[in-house]
Amino acid sequence: MQTETNASPSKGQFFKLRMTAIGISLSVSVVLMAVKFYTFHLTRSSAVLSDALESIINVVAAAFAVVSIWMAAQPPDSEHPYGHGKIEYFSAGFEGALIIFAAVGIFKTGISHLLMPRPLANLQAGLAILVAASAINLLLGIGLVRLGKKTESMTLIADGKHVLTDVYTSAGVVAGLLLVHLTGWLWLDGGIACLVGVNILLTGTRLVRQSFSALMDASDPRLLDEISRLLEEHRQGVWIDIHQLRAWRSGSFVHIDLHLVLPRDYLLDDAHAQAKSLEKLLIGHFEGNAGVLVHMDPCGTVSSDGKAMACWENCSERSAAEKEGSDGHDHFVKLGGSK
Numbered sequence: 001m002q003t004e005t006n007a008s009p010s011k012g013q014f015f016k017l018r019m020t021a022i023g024i025s026l027s028v029s030v031v032l033m034a035v036k037f038y039t040f041h042l043t044r045s046s047a048v049l050s051d052a053l054e055s056i057i058n059v060v061a062a063a064f065a066v067v068s069i070w071m072a073a074q075p076p077d078s079e080h081p082y083g084h085g086k087i088e089y090f091s092a093g094f095e096g097a098l099i100i101f102a103a104v105g106i107f108k109t110g111i112s113h114l115l116m117p118r119p120l121a122n123l124q125a126g127l128a129i130l131v132a133a134s135a136i137n138l139l140l141g142i143g144l145v146r147l148g149k150k151t152e153s154m155t156l157i158a159d160g161k162h163v164l165t166d167v168y169t170s171a172g173v174v175a176g177l178l179l180v181h182l183t184g185w186l187w188l189d190g191g192i193a194c195l196v197g198v199n200i201l202l203t204g205t206r207l208v209r210q211s212f213s214a215l216m217d218a219s220d221p222r223l224l225d226e227i228s229r230l231l232e233e234h235r236q237g238v239w240i241d242i243h244q245l246r247a248w249r250s251g252s253f254v255h256i257d258l259h260l261v262l263p264r265d266y267l268l269d270d271a272h273a274q275a276k277s278l279e280k281l282l283i284g285h286f287e288g289n290a291g292v293l294v295h296m297d298p299c300g301t302v303s304s305d306g307k308a309m310a311c312w313e314n315c316s317e318r319s320a321a322e323k324e325g326s327d328g329h330d331h332f333v334k335l336g337g338s339k
Contacts, residue, residue, distance in 0.1 A: 014151040018069045021147050025159055026062040028140055032133050032166075033059055039133075043126040046113035047173040047193040050106035051130070054169055054200065057102045061095040061162055065155045092158035096207025099162060099200055106197035114190030123181045127174055134170040137163050152249075158207055165203045172196040223247050227256065227282070228333045234281055238262060238274060240299050242333045254286050257293035264298040271296050 033055035040048045068090065120126075144160025147153075176192025179185065227247055241261035248255050260278060262271050275294040283290045 014153075015069075017147060018151055018153050018156055019066070021144055021156055022062060022065050022069055022159065025140060025144060025163065026059070026066060028136065029055065029058040029062050029163075032137065035129060035133055039126045039129045042122040042129075043120050043177070044118065045120050045126065045173070045177060045189050046109045046118075047176045047189050047196070048126060048130070049109055050193045050196060051166070051169050051173050053105050053109075054099075054102045054166055057098040058162060058166055061098050062159060064094055065159050068155050069153065090211070092154045093208050093211030095158045095162055096204045096209075096211060099165060099204030099207065103197045103201040103204060106193055106200065110190045110193030110197060112190065114187055114194065117186030117189065120177070120180060120186065120189065123177055127177055127181070130170050130174050130177075134167050134174065137167045137170065141167055154211075158211075161203060161207065165200050168199055169196045172199070220247065220249065223249065223254070230281070230285055231278075231333050236274065236277070238266070239278075244295075245333055254290040255293075256282055256290060257295070259295045259297050261297045261299055266298075 033052065036048065036052035036055050040052050141160045141163035144156050144163060146160075148156030148158075148160055172192050172195060176188050179188050179192075224245065224247055227245060231242055231245075239260060240263065243259050243261070245258040246256070260275060262274060266274075275296055278294055279292040282292045
């Protein structure tokens with residue numbers, strides 16, 4: 001028994017917000033990339049070059065993110081019955097891999113300039129340009145991460161974090177150039193570039209790990225707890241037990257399946273009505289962005305752990321749950337792990 005709602009006003013609004021945000025990110029990335037390469041042309045700084053190289057990755061990643069967000073919003077079809085939401089996790093992993101690639105390029109240039117320092121020109125102009133670019137990127141990165149969390153888009157969050165790493169890069173570059181300007185120590189240019197590369201490498205590795213975890217449907221304790229609390233708050237008297245609760249995300253869409261234990265003498269129509277009520281509750285909670293599969297078990301059936309589930313009469317589990325109230329969901333909702 002499965003019900004899915006693939007379109008709702010909030011979902012459409014989320015899609016528009018995501019596409020607008022990633023479109024702005026792409027446009028800003030292109031402009032700032034050109035600005036940073038111009039700054040490198042002025043200063044001939046390895047640190048500035050490392051910043052400009054990362055900007056290329058920003059543009060490529062943002063373009064890929066545009067495609068992934070559009071694909072993730074497409075409804076399920078015959079070839080993809082569970083939708084296209086997981087493309088967002090591929091996008092986040094791709095972006096993390098690009099960040100790691102950028103870090104390698106930064107290390108190569110930074111070490112070269114560290115071992116063989118070179119004179120820098122137009123430092124004051126270069127510093128002013130980088131500070132302005134960093135301020136723009138800071139606002140963009142914070143906005144992308146916040147909107148990504150609001151619309152549950154891993155792609156926007158990943159792109160926002162990538163933009164913020166660009167801010168950290170620029171901040172390190174500005175600090176390095178300022179020290180070079182004040183001290184005349186040219187080797188600091190390459191040294192700062194290498195330090196920035198370490199930070200970028202860590203961020204990229206973290207994004208790849210998060211993406212891999214999502215693609216492997218790793219357990220999401222917060223999602224399972226959210227569903228468990230919802231079921232406890234709206235529990236019906238005839239719901240003897242709920243067990244083997246599993247839930248996983250595909251982009252912004254949530255897939256849920258569970259076993260609902262009902263009285264053995266319940267008529268099929270009545271059992272069906274209870275299952276539909278449970279589906280409606282869960283789908284409504286996630287504003288239509290959920291698919292729910294309810295498997296109904298009669299009381300007294302042997303569960304997967306080999307124990308007979310208590311019947312309508314003299315039900316110890318049901319009595320314990322009623323005595324515990326909202327704090328007794330361990331007796332009522334039994335998690336089966338994330339699918």
